[in-house]
Amino acid sequence: MQRVPATFLPPIALDSRSKTPMYRQLYDWFRQAIIDGQMRPGQRVPSTRSLALELSISRIPVLGAYEQLHAEGYFEAFVGAGTCVAGSIPDDTQSPPAMKARKGLQEIVEKLGPRLLSRRGAALTHLPAQSWLDNLGAFRMSLPAFDHFPSGVWSKLVARHCRRPARGIMAYSDAMGYLPFREAIAEYLGTVRGVRCEVSQILVTTGSQQALQISAQVLLDAQDRVCVEEPGYPGARQAFMMAGAHLIPVAVDQEGMKVAELMHRGRDARAVYITPSHQYPTGMTMSATRRMLLLNWAARTGAWIIEDDYDSEYRFGSRPIASLQGLDTDARVIYVGTFSKVMFPALRLGYVVVPKDLVRAFSAARDAADVFSSTLYQAALTDFIREGHFARHIRRMRMLYMERRKALVKAIRTQMGDLLEVIGAEAGMHLVALLPSGTDDVAVSRRAAQRGISAMPLSVCYLKPPARGGLILGYGGTNPHQIHDGIRKLRMSVQQ
């Protein structure tokens, strides 16, 4: 148990109308607090002067109470260190009633069993444990190469803004985000991703998950139908489930989501969620034809398209794909992006590009969700982008991840050639490797976790049982040595 900081005290309640004298009330209070274990041996107590000031009473009763507590051995005085609760507490202390109360609370909860939650809340408690997320071992999804991050530059930029705690950095800020940051994002997206937007359309979020959650809240009512890729991103499904929406899986092939199936099954869908640049998790790139068909379908049916462009910064071939948003002439696309992959996850910064007529609703939904994003990192990242560090970092990581991907594919071919089949485009920070038909990928993943390997089973990305299981292997944060060693352990996990 760690020590309570010197100056914390449980609330002291004094009754000025009581017949018990003030010094006695104070004495009783301290004695009880020590007996109950609320104040601990060695804990410093306030000076008589400051306690009197805080309680708005004369110093005399405080002096009286302290003298008494000292005389009875509850308090000890130290030269230069003030007064403390005695290191050796008198014999008559009991086991703290707080502990008893805690036990009672636990018994009540156990006795009552599960209690009435919302349908959402109840569903959440039944989600399976994702043991592969519990370790940060080799192949952990979505982790960048922390050791190649320019920490020196970054911490200088953070310190620069932290040292000047202007009102603007500490006070409430716009629900849409820090304006210079939004300007930098709009420019970056326009140049690099072919996104067509104005600064007023950029909503800064705490990451792509919040962007999805807010989109779901603004666009979907309970029981509304939303089409998702099968297999697809579990985080998006969570966000839609929280809005009470009904999920319709639409199959994915080499060209991305099968738009013909979407048109058939999604006739009355209110929205479609899609990862066209680098399908999550299979890594496919949506073809130009399907993109046009999808946009036409949305314009015709009035459905919204939620485009999640989570890692398109990293493409290792020669054909970068511009965003779907940039092709949309009907303002039907809500474009979602994140800095978790290109910077680091604990930054908690992402964004959503919102059609102009939806800005008001998105802004209000963000306000209702959690008001606004912390300003410090927004300001630091603005400088990081403006001063060119961001583009340089992406360029360096693109080279690094390309090499890591090659190393991973090679390790799989040489060590597990007949056990894993790599699919998907050469892009991003992860790849999917299919297991032999009939292999239980969740079981493989569990066994791998016991060896310290974080391999996400492909089947968790499916709403229906998949035809074939597989593993999703991240390589962003896994260096060549870990890749080599990890594939060896993975082979054992598959063959076991």
Add this chain to the structure above:
Amino acid sequence: MQRVPATFLPPIALDSRSKTPMYRQLYDWFRQAIIDGQMRPGQRVPSTRSLALELSISRIPVLGAYEQLHAEGYFEAFVGAGTCVAGSIPDDTQSPPAMKARKGLQEIVEKLGPRLLSRRGAALTHLPAQSWLDNLGAFRMSLPAFDHFPSGVWSKLVARHCRRPARGIMAYSDAMGYLPFREAIAEYLGTVRGVRCEVSQILVTTGSQQALQISAQVLLDAQDRVCVEEPGYPGARQAFMMAGAHLIPVAVDQEGMKVAELMHRGRDARAVYITPSHQYPTGMTMSATRRMLLLNWAARTGAWIIEDDYDSEYRFGSRPIASLQGLDTDARVIYVGTFSKVMFPALRLGYVVVPKDLVRAFSAARDAADVFSSTLYQAALTDFIREGHFARHIRRMRMLYMERRKALVKAIRTQMGDLLEVIGAEAGMHLVALLPSGTDDVAVSRRAAQRGISAMPLSVCYLKPPARGGLILGYGGTNPHQIHDGIRKLRMSVQQ
């Protein structure tokens, strides 16, 4: 328009199977990008070596294309500064099509008019503008005294953690929060607020608003009835509305929420939202009798109590009030708190203490909402608490706010004695002053805003029309000089 950082380039798409030679494709691409305005005069272009590397092609076509672009005046070379887009672009450039497209987009949106949102989303677009929040003038609610914040100590602690960007500070973290921070919160709440909990029950959030939103999502289904204080905190109502809940206002008097009315009107309520330590906004403290009645009612009906203890650190009398949560023997209370008031709002850190059997659902809901809170500030604040700065800061601010409150009450009495009636306990960072009957507080607030004064109208805290309007005046971030000057301007705004 700010300059595009040197190394950003729009995606370059080359077709290796095309009959057009590679150098020509590259030349065409750059020429078009310059004509379209995607690349700007003076913008630096990559070296031929790095571009060839990035596109995975030989350097020869790149050299050919660059030579041609240079010869035609699209590129300029500078000694020591590489190659740039020419400062004076040839005459044949058009107005950027991107601009045309933007205009088109706007026309479409204007033509289409409002489009199909969720009921929630549509309701959000109809919320009235809160003009009093747009300025940070005197009496702005919820702002602490920034100039008295120990910025030096704080920025050192932030820098300490930022300089060591351990995996733990950069990677994904627990949805429940950073463990050492949760330990510090549990200890603080146990000691100072009489909250009874274990560390496992603490969920770190991005502030009290997110704590409310998650509570609403976990506990309430659409159309579920939830009782709220009348007047009450608008942020809580927003959070419940987003969950589709039906709000039932229950009146507040000198002893806080009228529990008898709650029992009558809230028979089938699933939850009650309450601010017992310092009622928002009226400042009343809930009496001990009502607390016991409320807890008994919840235990009997199975309703949840959401206790929002947003600013209880600041009480200026001699009787601090322990939390309702600490009295609850039935694990019915969800306890919400924030660091926005005691630290600063842009910190974006708050917490919710969750009954043990609800931890799983709350954790999953947080994961679905936005995964986890940024780690840097959590780590820095842990040190700030552990090293005693937090308790010291609270103690100093308590004195400061007590003085500011006195100054504000005095200024109101002397300058506006017959126009404003101050109500509520001596606590917190704001007070409510009632206006003469029949005065339109929203109109007063608007006029005050024109004078640079941020006075929130009391009526926005009501669901039904209030008997009497008033102003909510924050004094945390308003110094004595601003108080004096502000009240003068406020008097003019009332009398106008």
